[in-house]
Amino acid sequence: xxxxxxxxxxxxxxxxxxxxxxxxxxxxxxxxxxxxxxxxxxxxxxxxxxxxxxxxxxxxxxxxxxxxxxxxxxxxxxxxxxxxxxxxxxxxxxxxxxxxxxxxxxxxxxxxxxxxxxxxxxxxxxxxxxxxxxxxxxxxxxxxxxxxxxxxxxxxxxxxxxxxxxxxxxxxxxxxxxxxxxxxxxxxxxxxxxxxxxxxxxxxxxxxxxxxxxxxxxxxxxxxxxxxxxxxxxxxxxxxxxxxxxxxxxxxxxxxxxxxxxxxxxxxxxxxxxxxxxxxxxxxxxxxxxxxxxxxxxxxxxxxxxxxxxxxxx
Numbered sequence: 001x002x003x004x005x006x007x008x009x010x011x012x013x014x015x016x017x018x019x020x021x022x023x024x025x026x027x028x029x030x031x032x033x034x035x036x037x038x039x040x041x042x043x044x045x046x047x048x049x050x051x052x053x054x055x056x057x058x059x060x061x062x063x064x065x066x067x068x069x070x071x072x073x074x075x076x077x078x079x080x081x082x083x084x085x086x087x088x089x090x091x092x093x094x095x096x097x098x099x100x101x102x103x104x105x106x107x108x109x110x111x112x113x114x115x116x117x118x119x120x121x122x123x124x125x126x127x128x129x130x131x132x133x134x135x136x137x138x139x140x141x142x143x144x145x146x147x148x149x150x151x152x153x154x155x156x157x158x159x160x161x162x163x164x165x166x167x168x169x170x171x172x173x174x175x176x177x178x179x180x181x182x183x184x185x186x187x188x189x190x191x192x193x194x195x196x197x198x199x200x201x202x203x204x205x206x207x208x209x210x211x212x213x214x215x216x217x218x219x220x221x222x223x224x225x226x227x228x229x230x231x232x233x234x235x236x237x238x239x240x241x242x243x244x245x246x247x248x249x250x251x252x253x254x255x256x257x258x259x260x261x262x263x264x265x266x267x268x269x270x271x272x273x274x275x276x277x278x279x280x281x282x283x284x285x286x287x288x289x290x291x292x293x294x295x296x297x298x299x300x301x302x303x304x305x306x307x308x309x310x311x312x313x314x
Contacts (some may be wrong), residue, residue, distance in 0.1 A: 032058025042169030
């Protein structure tokens with residue numbers, strides 16, 4: 001796969017323009033081009049499993065076997081999970097990806113079996129059967145607590161093997177500027193599923209979303225967007241339909257407008273906040289907004305924002 005195709009694949013899987021998500025895409029592209037095991041660290045709801053699948057997709061090898069499991073199934077029957085997958089491919093040389101969700105929840109016994117699988121390169125297809133050579137990259141998801149408590153709750157040798165490459169997935173609260181992009185994509189998809197036209201959106205919806213902490217991260221955002229669509233009037237999204245709506249936090253309500261106009265209003269609000277924070281310093285504002293200074297000046301002119309309104313003493 002060419003670098004351009006890889007970049008397009010990763011951008012499609014991980015949308016957004018915040019510094020944190022830009023760094024995440026770089027990390028995923030780097031991990032996809034290596035042969036080591038990868039530990040994908042993030043809070044619940046950050047779509048860590050999707051990140052693992054994207055890393056595997058970069059390999060672009062149709063012959064590679066892909067085994068997906070989770071800690072619950074591996075704890076119950078580790079060997080059977082592997083057997084049922086590898087026996088589907090009649091080969092003396094098995095290779096591909098073993099993708100495990102919530103690896104930090106493996107029991108001590110399952111951890112030992114995973115360490116053997118990761119290290120020895122051979123695995124019996126059945127008890128007492130012929131040892132078959134295996135070459136699997138192991139892609140695991142885990143919570144941030146594993147990096148802190150690994151020495152107390154996790155086999156240290158297994159941790160060292162699995163953490164050859166560590167990819168950190170940022171929480172949504174640290175990448176709030178990506179919310180409009182994520183929301184637009186989710187809104188279009190949900191409306192298509194429900195065979196409904198994409199509704200207009202009140203800017204107050206965006207305002208409430210920017211203030212919210214998103215403990216459930218991107219998955220919670222998807223649930224909230226779906227709730228908005230099914231609970232609001234068909235032709236508009238209203239803040240009252242938000243599960244966390246707080247009337248005390250409202251701005252003065254703005255009139256109903258299209259999604260494009262609402263995004264433009266949100267851009268204006270974010271740019272003005274940045275300029276106000278740095279007393280009109282466009283270079284600093286552009287840096288925190290993760291856009292070029294030339295792009296910032298273009299948007300300021302387009303949105304009618306004047307630098308002098310934010311420069312102290314002018």
